[in-house]
Amino acid sequence: MAWTILFLAGLFEIGWAIGLKYTDGFTKPLPTVLTAASMIISVVLLGIAMRSLPLGTSYAIWTGIGTVGTVILGIFLFAEPATAIRLGCIGLIVVGIAGLKLTA
Template sequence: MAWITLLIAGILEIGWAIGLKYTDGFTRFMPTVLTVGSMVLSIMLLGMAVRSLPLGTAYAVWTGIGTVGTVVLGIVLFGEPVTAVRLGCVGLIVAGIGGLKLIA
């Protein structure tokens, strides 16, 4: 159950990272409310996950999920560049997440 909680926390991290773009510097009300809500819920779920997962592993997986998801959505939503090096680096993050999951 802790891994599912951590996965949801990571997805919410993607939500608030992408949400930052839509807040326009926290000047737009509804995107700001949704972004801040996503931040708070993401951190709360991370806190719940670390009750039974090692802190370093949980934090690394949480940030990894957020990083990979944000890069992918940045490409899809905002037309950010897609290069072999960039995708290779994302692949290394995914490999790291998988490795941490295997040893935890």
């Protein structure tokens, strides 16, 4: 169950990272509230997952999920570059996340 909670925490991290773009510097009320809510939910879920998962593993996987998801959505939503090197680096992050999961 802790892994599922950690995964959800990572999804909410993606949500707030993408949400930051839509807040327009925290000048738009609805995106700002949704982004802040996503931040809180993400950190709370991370804390819950850490009750039974190692700190370093949890944090690294949480940030990895957020990083990979944010980069992929940046490519699709904001036309950020999808070069071979960028995609390869995303692949390395995924391999690192999988390695941490397997060794936890």
